[in-house]
Amino acid sequence: MKKPLILVTNDDSIVAPGIRFLISVMKEIGEVIVVAPDSPQSAMGHAITINNTLHLDKVNLDAEIEHEYSCSGTPVDCVKMAVHEILKRKPDLCVSGVNHGSNSSINVIYSGTMSAAVEAGIEGIPAIGFSHLDYSWNTNFEPLRSYVKSIVSAVLKNGLPEGVVLNVNFPKVDASEIQGVKICRQAKAMWVEEFDKRTNPQGKEYFWLTGEFVNKDLGEDTDEWALRQNYISVVPVQFDLTAHHAISTLNSWKL
């Protein structure tokens, strides 16, 4: 059987340990192409670069990979570049991550990692975003290898429902404490922001965005619940944003 062609990207940049780990796992499964940002692109959401130029550099961080590129754009730009500029055929799978930090719950909407997966989904490519609740650059990803392989293999074997990509988050616990994998819905949680106001050397005010993650969703079918119970959470994510259930209500308004 022909090896699957797997596109690997992320938002923490091409040198991040998370993507290097993910590349090493994908090499066991298929033919790997890497197109990832040349600098950190966290929280870029589904941004694309339309008012600026894009640069693509062939790199060789892994001697076993023929096609490895760093790109000046966002994670979504990387996927578009890979599919429409670099590759001759559509990849069989796109994996994004492993992100250094959580993309559970509402974070999915801000996440560059997940936006890359969503963009691949829009292109009709089965796609998975992986994120680790541990923000540390030096996390030991190795214990997650078997879980990543099992989830990727299941997607390659079964395909994904149309219009759906997967958002996988790993709990911040030792491998021995992981309880397994849970399919979840995204918890209804949000960030309550606070701006850290400071004064620059010229006396002008500026701000840093900070915030606290607040989860009032007590459901036991959410990603937040699963992760707190030491499960790996898997949320199916859709990119048709239509709230179909609201259409009849709005029709009653007689606009």
Place this chain on the structure above:
Amino acid sequence: MKKPLILVTNDDSIVAPGIRFLISVMKEIGEVIVVAPDSPQSAMGHAITINNTLHLDKVNLDAEIEHEYSCSGTPVDCVKMAVHEILKRKPDLCVSGVNHGSNSSINVIYSGTMSAAVEAGIEGIPAIGFSHLDYSWNTNFEPLRSYVKSIVSAVLKNGLPEGVVLNVNFPKVDASEIQGVKICRQAKAMWVEEFDKRTNPQGKEYFWLTGEFVNKDLGEDTDEWALRQNYISVVPVQFDLTAHHAISTLNSWKL
């Protein structure tokens, strides 16, 4: 009755004719506060600024408005700034736009205009994004005044279903040709990209992202269909991205 407090933002920057028009309409309806980007932020999606500082400048483009600010961040940053730094109480409504260009169909996911509205929705604020299919800076928005007022009034009167914001697009036709307002689903269309490859004066390659919008969705309940028939399209947009219908399929995988 107390006047509603209305937050106005956009992604084309605070000086764009589209937001100046929207501000002029909102002044007829409520107390207006403006927090909008100091430079164009099109296609920024749901990006937020976490690796850079944010600046906020009080401006006075409209003598009748007390609170008008330009912000160095993305449209989503503007909403967060307004709600968590500037305002003492939550606004009764957030309107974003009028965007110079379409945000119908899949464009909703790339759109800074819509991401601002979505962010307001996450904060629990009824929110509407307005976009005009005419990209021209000099479009005459005036004929749209009565439609904007009627949609805003309906939202203020009825509220919006939980977790839903509105994506309103105006067709590029003379006011006399507008057929009315249609509640729609987002068409299943996408961009097929092409990268325009060029060489800079130093001999290095660079790219511009270009593309063609391709709609193979023939449904007559879509925003694309409505707009082609000269209707104003209104799509209810949700920000819980869970593909609930896919959960049972994934559960059968035994991961």
